[in-house]
Amino acid sequence: MYLRLVMSDGHEALAVLGDPTRQRLMEVLSERPRSVAELAAQVPVSRPAVSQHLKVLQGAGLVTHEPVGTRHLYRVDPGGLAEVRAYLDGLWDAVLSGFAEAARPFEDAAEVTQHGGDVA
Numbered sequence: 001m002y003l004r005l006v007m008s009d010g011h012e013a014l015a016v017l018g019d020p021t022r023q024r025l026m027e028v029l030s031e032r033p034r035s036v037a038e039l040a041a042q043v044p045v046s047r048p049a050v051s052q053h054l055k056v057l058q059g060a061g062l063v064t065h066e067p068v069g070t071r072h073l074y075r076v077d078p079g080g081l082a083e084v085r086a087y088l089d090g091l092w093d094a095v096l097s098g099f100a101e102a103a104r105p106f107e108d109a110a111e112v113t114q115h116g117g118d119v120a
Helices: 020-031 036-040 047-059 078-114
Strands: 063-068 071-076
Touching (some): 020 047, 020 063, 071 078
Antiparallel strands (some): 063 071
16 A cells, blocks of 8 residues: 655655654644744744745645734644644554454464364
């Protein structure tokens, strides 16, 4: 089974989240909406770098922003995060199915042993 998650403009969300700074930004934003200045205080990069990371996260559909006065507040986009979760849930389901398939011969052998060779 081959699964691929492509966000609205072609970014792959897992690739976007592969960057440790973006991971930290998502963690901080999961607490509450924040401005670029607030976010820059939480990561070891400059405000312009934070802005670039936010642009990438927004392009992948993982964050949104809204203007509030002279600043922008960024927040996690639940829809984009739901797509990531659906992708990971699909992988998990495939792994569990594969495990069940691999375990089936051992279950059959255990039944034969338990029933003395008579399998119903």
